[in-house]
Amino acid sequence: MSQDLRKFISAYETAFPGEVLRINHEIDKRYEPTALIKELDKKNRQPIVIFNHIKDSSIPVVTNILASRNSIAFSLGIKEExxxxxxxxxxKNRFTPKVLPDAPFNDNYRTNEQINLYNFPIFTHYPVDAGPYITGGLVVARDPDTGAATCGYHRMQLKDKNKLGISLHSRKRLWDYYRRAEEAGKNLPAAVVFGVHPAISLGAMAVLPLDQGKFDVIGGLLDAPVELADCKDIDVQVPYWSEIVIEGEIMAGEREKEGPFAEFTNYAAFRSTENVFRVKSISYRNNPLFQSITGGMSAEHNNIMAVQREGDVLKSLNEGLPNIKKVNIPMSGCGFFHCYISMKKSAEGQPVQAIIKALSLDHNLKLVIVVDEDVDVSDETSVLWAVATRVQADRDVLIIPQHQGMxxxxxxxxxxxxxxxKMGIDATKPLSGFSGTSLYLPEEQIEKMKKLLKNIGY
Structure with missing residues (x-):
């Protein structure tokens, strides 16, 4: 499987005609790309979108790559279901990355006075935003003590031709790497890369121990080693097929106001770690693609977090509770805060075990609802029906007070x-003494009626 984003887009367009939307009209960097993507979201359409003509820029922008579960599944060579x-x-699998010479992004190189971030089509997504923001730049760095690599998405505000504001508000791997580098009085070398294969973006969201490299687990998702290349000016390795690579440092002891920014919660976020990223050099492929992720609560912004977290939660639950059926991180919880789990309960207390295990995996989760296997967790109406008909609050609701939960x-x-x-809800039926009898129809008749409706155009 090629790890080149260009080849992925071409293959996806061939496999799913109409799911790559090329916009040839002139588009303003301020608000218009976001408005277009939000309109697509309203129509429940999630094509990959390529803006070929951004006003005052010669570089096309690709966005919405991760908005569809189908496109993510296609990037892994599997079916959506x-x-x-x-x-x-x-x-669970690990592949040691493969470092290759002569990366395509080395075709063009800019440093010192040649650096000008204003040449890139960096969008201003909403009027509330403090300015233009890099959203689709994958930040890559190494643990200052162990050398383990990390990569993740962090908002970056355009400040000057060679300076970006960056917030490490996740308080996870990159924040910890920077914290230890700063305590040692050192800047943290980091690269910002654009235009990577969707599996790399997905794996960047994985939860794993600090001493393990992210690219090893991304190789597991790809079922092959990630292809990397050395940066020119810093001791960091980045995806070989990256379209654009910005090399620099997150500066120790330097803070500068950053934000607000329209975040995935559908609110403007004023909180920030207010870090500063200074650029050393920029490398890029011939005719590069600039990658962006739509700000605010958009399908792409929220979907990429939900899909990887579902896999993380399912893996963790299956290690101790083999009767887990399905996990869903719904968009109603911003693809981040809520988690629905279905299971075949064999003993009372198992739903609470599942709740505690899920909450302990990711401190961002606020609500976990566990239902029986007859409830489809991908259908929120069914989950809420289970809450309505199988829950008594004084018996089935677990609350962890605010002062105890990060x-x-x-x-x-x-x-x-x-x-x-944090809140957990056990919406499963008791193993005995439950008076309700669920209704069902034979599968044969359901399938027959589906075909009938399809044949008459419904």
Missing amino acids: ELVKQCAKRV GCTLDPSSDELSRSS
Whole structure:
């Protein structure tokens, strides 16, 4: 499987005609790309979108790559219905990355006075944003002590031709790498890469120990070693087929106001770690593609978090509770805060085990609902029906107080220390003594009527 984004887009367009939308009209960088993507979201359409003519820029922009579960599944060589189970399975595997010479992004190189970030089509997504923001730049760095690689998405505000503001608000791997580098009085070398294969973006969201490299687990998702290349000016390796690579450092002891920015919660986020990224050099392929992710609560922004987290939760639950059937991280919870789990309960207390295990995996989760296997967790109406008919609050609701639960910095309901209360709901039927009898229809008649409706155009 090629790890070149260009080849992925071409193959996807061939396999699914009409699912790559090329916009040839002139588009303004301020608000218009976001408005177009949001209109597609309203229509429940998630094609890959390529803006070929951005005003005042000669570089086309690709976005919405990760908005569709179908496109993510296609990038892994699997069917959409297999996506979460395969992610949970493959994330256990590790492949040592393969470092290759002569990366395509070395075709063009700019440094010193040649650096000008204003030449890139960096969007301003919403009027509330503090300015143009890089959203689709994957930040790659190495642990200053162990050398383990990490990569992840962090918002970056355009400040000057060679300077970006960056917020490490996730308080995870990159923040920890930077914290230890700063304590040692050193800047943290990092690269910002654009135009990577969707599997690399998906794997960047994986939860794993700090001493393990992200590219090893991304290789598991690809079922092959990730192809990497050395940077020119810093000791960091980045995806070989990257379209654009910005090399620089996150500066120790330097802070500067950053934000607000329209975040995935559908609120403007004013919280920030206010770090500063200074650029050393820029390399790029001939005729490069600039990658962007639509800000705010968009299908792409939220979907990429949900899919990988579903796989992480399913993997963790299956290690201790083999009767887990399915996991869904719904968009109603911003693809981040809520988790629905279905299971075949064999003993009372298992749903609470599942709740505690899921909450302990990711501190960003706020609500976990566990239902029986007869409830489709991908159908939120069915989940809420189970809550309505199988739950008594004094018996089935578990609450962890706010002062005991770490939350998400970008959650506007969390306190000033980013703490959040947690809730778990056991919406399963008791193994005995439940008076309700669920209704069902024979599968044969359901399928027959589906075909009838399809044949008459419904």
